[in-house]
Amino acid sequence: MPVPDAPVTGAHRETPEPPGGDRPSRLDPAIAARLRRTPDGLVAAVVRQHDSGEVLMVAWMDDEALHRTLTTGRATYWSRSRREYWVKGATSGHHQYVRSVALDCDGDAVLVSVDQVGAACHTGHRTCFFTELPVSSGEVAS
Amino acid sequence: MPVPDAPVTGAHRETPEPPGGDRPSRLDPAIAARLRRTPDGLVAAVVRQHDSGEVLMVAWMDDEALHRTLTTGRATYWSRSRREYWVKGATSGHHQYVRSVALDCDGDAVLVSVDQVGAACHTGHRTCFFTELPVSSGEVAS
Numbered sequence: 001m002p003v004p005d006a007p008v009t010g011a012h013r014e015t016p017e018p019p020g021g022d023r024p025s026r027l028d029p030a031i032a033a034r035l036r037r038t039p040d041g042l043v044a045a046v047v048r049q050h051d052s053g054e055v056l057m058v059a060w061m062d063d064e065a066l067h068r069t070l071t072t073g074r075a076t077y078w079s080r081s082r083r084e085y086w087v088k089g090a091t092s093g094h095h096q097y098v099r100s101v102a103l104d105c106d107g108d109a110v111l112v113s114v115d116q117v118g119a120a121c122h123t124g125h126r127t128c129f130f131t132e133l134p135v136s137s138g139e140v141a142s
Numbered sequence: 143m144p145v146p147d148a149p150v151t152g153a154h155r156e157t158p159e160p161p162g163g164d165r166p167s168r169l170d171p172a173i174a175a176r177l178r179r180t181p182d183g184l185v186a187a188v189v190r191q192h193d194s195g196e197v198l199m200v201a202w203m204d205d206e207a208l209h210r211t212l213t214t215g216r217a218t219y220w221s222r223s224r225r226e227y228w229v230k231g232a233t234s235g236h237h238q239y240v241r242s243v244a245l246d247c248d249g250d251a252v253l254v255s256v257d258q259v260g261a262a263c264h265t266g267h268r269t270c271f272f273t274e275l276p277v278s279s280g281e282v283a284s
Contacts, residue, residue: 046200
């Protein structure tokens with residue numbers, strides 16, 4: 001399976017990244033102060049198509065990825081597996097043009113409304129959420 | 143600010159919880175094997191209103207919270223701050239009746255479609271994403 005999108009920093013791995021919260025960032029300190037991050041310094045980014053509202057994918061952002069998303073017009077994430085920044089569509093052409101970004105009430109997630117070019121998922125599906133799980137309501141919670 | 147919803151386990155804290163992935167779970171092993179969790183053993187749960195598609199909130203699930211969500215018909219989460227399970231609406235009455243659940247392509251997020259009673263956010267807003275962040279596209283990524 002191909003790598004979904006090229007990392008910003010290229011194929012060669014740079015020096016090991018410090019833990020999430022320690023990477024340098026230009027994010028507005030007033031916004032940074034509101035974030036409540038995972039142990040590896042990330043917030044969840046929920047991405048939806050701006051007009052239809054379809055939920056396309058979830059990715060992860062550290063402070064700098066959020067800064068780049070807010071200021072470049074292109075959705076930018078932090079890859080947990082590759083430990084690199086990636087701009088959605090850089091390789092695939094499946095760009096995400098940012099229309100708006102909203103922070104949630106407790107600061108651990110952002111909702112990114114985009115204009116998605118082509119498929120959001122690297123599998124070729126429009127959305128990454130194409131695997132339905134079985135739901136029942138016969139069992140009582142214990 | 144009131145606690146948004148009562149924890150399932152009541153007001154008294156039980157014995158300290160082990161790290162996320164180590165809590166006992168009845169989740170189908172075939173589903174568990176597909177999950178890619180945060181360092182504290184969680185996946186992101188994106189919650190949307192099943193008919194309008196509105197994104198209401200993001201919460202967190204460990205394996206057992208996902209199991210309960212899939213089998214009880216009521217959205218159940220893991221509170222990162224309180225380290226307890228909570229059933230949405232247990233105190234507030236703002237229940238989330240589960241209609242469907244989808245797993246994303248890399249197993250680190252689920253999309254939960256619910257019928258939301260009243261406000262999803264503990265602040266009284268319909269959605270937790272009521273804080274718009276400023277977006278510009280004038281700055282070039284570096």
